[in-house]
Amino acid sequence: MSSNPSDSSTPRGEAWVWFTGLGLIVGLGMVVGLLSLVILNGVTVFWAPPVPVAQIDDGRTIIGQLAQRRIRAGSPANAPRYELQYQVGLRELNGNSYLWVDEAKVKAETFPADVLGLERVENGPAFVRPVSLRKSDGQTVLVTDPSFEVAFQAEVASASAVREKLVEITRHRIGDVNAEMDAARVALRRAEDLKLAAEVAARRGQITSLEQRFAALQAEAAKVVAGGAVASLVSREASGREVLVPLTQVIRGWFPNRLDTWGRIQLFSSRLGEFIFDEPREANTEGGLMPAIFGTLVMTVFMSLMVTPFGVITAIYLREYAQQGAVLRIVRISVNNLAGVPSIVFGVFGLGFFVYVLGGSIDQLFFADQLKYNNNTPVFGTGGLLWCSLTLALMTLPVVIVATEEALAAVPRGMREASLAAGASKWQTIRDILLPASAPGILTGVILAMARGAGEVAPLMLVGVVKLAPTLPFDAVAPFLHMDRKFMHLGFHVYDLGFQSPDSDAARPMVFATTLLLIVLVVALNIGAIWIRNRLRARFKGAAF
Amino acid sequence: MNPTTPSRIKVRPATERDGRKDYISIRDYGFWYGQKKALDAISLDIPERQVVAFIGPSGCGKSTLLRNLNRMNDLVDGISHEGDITINGRSIYDPGLEVISLRRRVGMVFQKSNPFPKSIYENVVYALRVMGVRDRAILDEACETSLRKSALWDEVKDRLQDSALGLSGGQMQRLCIARAIANRPEILLMDEPCSALDPIATGKIEELIHELKEQFTIVIVTHSMQQAARVSDRTAFFYLGKQIEYDTTEKIFMNPSQAQTEAYISGRFG
Numbered sequence: 001m002s003s004n005p006s007d008s009s010t011p012r013g014e015a016w017v018w019f020t021g022l023g024l025i026v027g028l029g030m031v032v033g034l035l036s037l038v039i040l041n042g043v044t045v046f047w048a049p050p051v052p053v054a055q056i057d058d059g060r061t062i063i064g065q066l067a068q069r070r071i072r073a074g075s076p077a078n079a080p081r082y083e084l085q086y087q088v089g090l091r092e093l094n095g096n097s098y099l100w101v102d103e104a105k106v107k108a109e110t111f112p113a114d115v116l117g118l119e120r121v122e123n124g125p126a127f128v129r130p131v132s133l134r135k136s137d138g139q140t141v142l143v144t145d146p147s148f149e150v151a152f153q154a155e156v157a158s159a160s161a162v163r164e165k166l167v168e169i170t171r172h173r174i175g176d177v178n179a180e181m182d183a184a185r186v187a188l189r190r191a192e193d194l195k196l197a198a199e200v201a202a203r204r205g206q207i208t209s210l211e212q213r214f215a216a217l218q219a220e221a222a223k224v225v226a227g228g229a230v231a232s233l234v235s236r237e238a239s240g241r242e243v244l245v246p247l248t249q250v251i252r253g254w255f256p257n258r259l260d261t262w263g264r265i266q267l268f269s270s271r272l273g274e275f276i277f278d279e280p281r282e283a284n285t286e287g288g289l290m291p292a293i294f295g296t297l298v299m300t301v302f303m304s305l306m307v308t309p310f311g312v313i314t315a316i317y318l319r320e321y322a323q324q325g326a327v328l329r330i331v332r333i334s335v336n337n338l339a340g341v342p343s344i345v346f347g348v349f350g351l352g353f354f355v356y357v358l359g360g361s362i363d364q365l366f367f368a369d370q371l372k373y374n375n376n377t378p379v380f381g382t383g384g385l386l387w388c389s390l391t392l393a394l395m396t397l398p399v400v401i402v403a404t405e406e407a408l409a410a411v412p413r414g415m416r417e418a419s420l421a422a423g424a425s426k427w428q429t430i431r432d433i434l435l436p437a438s439a440p441g442i443l444t445g446v447i448l449a450m451a452r453g454a455g456e457v458a459p460l461m462l463v464g465v466v467k468l469a470p471t472l473p474f475d476a477v478a479p480f481l482h483m484d485r486k487f488m489h490l491g492f493h494v495y496d497l498g499f500q501s502p503d504s505d506a507a508r509p510m511v512f513a514t515t516l517l518l519i520v521l522v523v524a525l526n527i528g529a530i531w532i533r534n535r536l537r538a539r540f541k542g543a544a545f
Numbered sequence: 546m547n548p549t550t551p552s553r554i555k556v557r558p559a560t561e562r563d564g565r566k567d568y569i570s571i572r573d574y575g576f577w578y579g580q581k582k583a584l585d586a587i588s589l590d591i592p593e594r595q596v597v598a599f600i601g602p603s604g605c606g607k608s609t610l611l612r613n614l615n616r617m618n619d620l621v622d623g624i625s626h627e628g629d630i631t632i633n634g635r636s637i638y639d640p641g642l643e644v645i646s647l648r649r650r651v652g653m654v655f656q657k658s659n660p661f662p663k664s665i666y667e668n669v670v671y672a673l674r675v676m677g678v679r680d681r682a683i684l685d686e687a688c689e690t691s692l693r694k695s696a697l698w699d700e701v702k703d704r705l706q707d708s709a710l711g712l713s714g715g716q717m718q719r720l721c722i723a724r725a726i727a728n729r730p731e732i733l734l735m736d737e738p739c740s741a742l743d744p745i746a747t748g749k750i751e752e753l754i755h756e757l758k759e760q761f762t763i764v765i766v767t768h769s770m771q772q773a774a775r776v777s778d779r780t781a782f783f784y785l786g787k788q789i790e791y792d793t794t795e796k797i798f799m800n801p802s803q804a805q806t807e808a809y810i811s812g813r814f815g
Contacts, residue, residue: 423649
């Protein structure tokens with residue numbers, strides 16, 4: 001061994017390399033853990049496992065899908081006792097969809113082939129053993145009949161078709177009439193107030209005709225209901241009590257113990273499709289998330305569209321035009337600190353400034369009639385898509401400013417000089433040379449801003465996100481995109497499901513599924529932006545600056 | 546009409562020298578970066594359509610002087626100057642003269658080739674574009690003329706729309722020359738244009754300088770005394786911000802009047 005420490009064969013400082021590696025491992029572990037938890041729990045929500053019929057010690061029989069298995073509270077650590085949670089459904093009879101049972105008290109579990117799972121419009125799912133089907137043509141098919149399943153699925157499909165037609169009439173067409181009616185009533189009040197006799201008469205006529213259309217639609221809806229399927233399913237619940245389920249209530253029925261793998265995959269995709277493309281039901285604990293996905297997407301895109309020009313312009317001024325000095329340093333420090341302000345503060349500011357001051361002024365200026373003749377109902381003076389986008393744009397502004405400044409500073413000095421030496425003005429140099437060259441860096445900032453904005457919830461709760469929005473912010477009525485409307489948001493949806501839901505057991509799987517969807521959406525947005533950035537980068541490839 | 550024609554500029558009576566009038570006049574010129582004096586009492590006249598080389602050891606101020614001829618040093622904070630520089634009789638510090646129009650008349654080629662991340666075509670016509678020229682025919686014509694003058698046309702005429710960043714180092718530098726002459730400036734400043742190039746590319750650029758001299762007044766800063774001797778008509782030697790000697794290249798290299806000049810060109814210092 002050498003006595004001279006400087007040529008010792010033991011490398012120095014290696015321990016610290018391991019230490020930094022440890023930091024990375026902890027970080028990666030957390031990310032992987034989080035993702036696998038969310039993905040595992042989120043994806044299995046839509047999977048239909050076999051459903052047991054369980055005999056319990058106390059003589060009860062339950063039919064239910066196993067939801068959770070956990071160690072009983074107070075059981076000894078060396079010999080843990082487990083309890084099982086079954087989703088038994090039939091909330092209207094049982095009072096609760098879920099049931100905890102001591103595992104030791106489960107005597108026997110069987111998987112009879114006739115167990116039927118039902119997803120229903122109301123009261124959540126049900127697990128029953130069918131007895132017979134009364135078809136809409138009056139015939140009765142017994143469960144023992146081999147054609148039972150085919151007949152049952154056909155009746156469910158025709159009932160679904162009727163239900164969709166009803167939704168089309170009641171929600172969309174009657175909704176349109178109602179919207180026109182509201183507008184006409186406001187116009188009538190205004191005409192009466194201003195004593196415009198001709199207009200009063202015209203509006204009255206309009207309202208009468210709208211009322212007629214409303215009545216006609218209601219009659220049509222009633223006819224659809226009357227002419228629709230009256231099929232119903234006679235079945236028994238676990239204890240043997242007979243349950244009559246009208247098929248108009250059934251969205252989907254499946255025999256969980258009879259399905260092969262392919263059938264389960266089909267059921268899985270059908271449920272996943274509903275989750276992504278349908279509207280929510282039952283206080284958001286069931287059905288789909290379309291409005292929330294759409295709201296999140298539109299809001300994030302608008303936020304990016306607003307934050308990018310503001311941030312870039314500010315950064316250009318700070319970097320290229322402003323006198324570098326003490327004042328500018330203070331401005332820079334303030335901008336950086338803005339990034340650390342809690343997001344709820346931006347929410348309060350958004351509510352106070354955007355909604356009440358800006359929105360209120362817009363209403364005073366452009367919607368004065370609306371305010372006066374519609375019980376002071378605000379248009380822009382209340383939370384909405386526009387204010388949410390602006391609030392988040394403000395919140396993410398520092399990210400874009402800092403990224404743009406760095407990108408501008410990183411443009412090689414030679415390019416700037418070459419442009420100026422060619423007789424370009426400063427603005428031409430910025431527009432033609434600096435901005436294109438720094439576009440990838442600017443987009444990095446926008447990506448970071450989007451990632452932060454898409455996942456933000458707290459400020460949105462104050463400026464326009466709601467639990468359930470009756471209409472999408474986008475429809476066929478001009479101006480097509482309604483920036484004043486309130487909307488749904490995935491992040492808020494997670495909060496609402498998890499912590500505001502009356503049935504937390506029923507909401508739990510949806511919380512994971514929604515979280516997964518939110519992550520997927522943010523990742524998708526980022527991949528889109530990164531793709532654009534890489535295309536831009538490719539244009540500058542091989543630059544020998 | 547050539548948009549760069551300096552119609553408003555008074556023409557000073559020409560001082561005949563080798564049959565040419567002086568074009569750039571530098572009079573008692575001093576220059577500071579903040580508190581540091583970079584140039585001191587420079588006075589020299591540059592005749593039109595000749596090549597003048599600035600030589601001297603690093604830090605002697607030759608690049609600073611070159612970059613002041615088109616006021617590129619304006620980008621640096623805390624600069625100041627004394628004395629005056631006139632081009633064709635008009636001071637470059639004339640408040641009525643916009644720096645942009647000065648730079649349109651004084652083209653510049655830099656030490657490191659600095660093409661824009663655009664197509665070859667867009668690089669060449671950039672100076673015309675920023676002047677507001679939109680006519681495709683004029684742009685095409687200017688592009689071809691400049692590329693021919695910079696001896697690059699035959700190599701790139703089939704890929705004008707390709708990125709300029711795919712060219713070789715020598716081609717890039719010739720592209721930068723094409724870009725600098727596209728709007729037909731009167732003066733071309735070259736700041737060590739060959740320092741990053743191999744001997745073959747250097748040879749091409751030097752040939753180019755010989756040809757360009759027919760139309761442009763060229764000021765070149767170089768570290769290579771052979772290059773100065775090869776390309777220039779007149780040479781100025783600077784040392785520590787001072788102008789030591791300025792004369793015809795032949796005189797400077799064959800029979801310098803100052804001992805410092807002789808020491809430098811014979812390689813004894815610097």
